[in-house]
Amino acid sequence: MQRRRLGGLEVSAVGLGCATMTPFYDEPDFAAAVETLQRAREIGVDFLDTSDAYGQGKNEELIAYAIKGHRDDYVIATKFGNLGIATGVPSSDGRPEYVRACCEKSLKRLQTEIIDLYYIHRVDPTVPIEDTVGAMSDLVRQGKVRHLGICEAGAATIRRAHATHPLPLYRSSIRYGPAMSRPRSCHSARSSASALSPTARSAVAS
Secondary structure (H helix, E strand, C coil), rough: CCCEECCEEEEEECCCCCCCCCCCCCCHHHHHHHHHHHHHCCCCCEEECCCHHHHHHHHHHHHHHHCCCCCCHEEEEEEEEHHHHHHHCCCCCCHHHHHHHHHHHHHHCCCCEEEEEEEEEECCCCHHHHHHHHCCCCCCHHHEEEEEEEECCCHHHHHHHHCCCCCCCEECCCHHHHHHHHHHHHHHHCCCEEEEECCCCCCCCC
């Protein structure tokens, strides 16, 4: 398996999206999900992508169960702030106090002392991005998060976020609108762009 650098992280070139391993589109097979997570490590796929919104936290708990005893063999990316998955109405929360609370809950569900990559899942338009990323930056200083990322943001927002704290990764699908300026913004900020569900949707490339 080829490797990629994401800031200070080194990960498998192909990551494993875990969203559908807990109820998302339908009811998944728990045993098969655990087997998939464990098999991934055996074939060199160590980059796991989850969110507190997937299964309302159950996805993170599944990952903790499946990789128990092998935490150091995986790079875990999780996210916060996307309230729309649970409600069905697009909404987000980027308040600093919410950021801190979500991180503590994710750490507990993942049964880990540190999150390798922590994303803003959806940008909250009512909160300055500097406030949200500032709170995330505090988590890095506290040793609870290694690196920060951002999802589905516009070029100007990426630049403002990166000016507050370096963001090694931007995650997007062009399903959410024009994205050609975003890779250029990532390049100027020395960030990487990660494709969301590339086998299912068109997406920006690194």
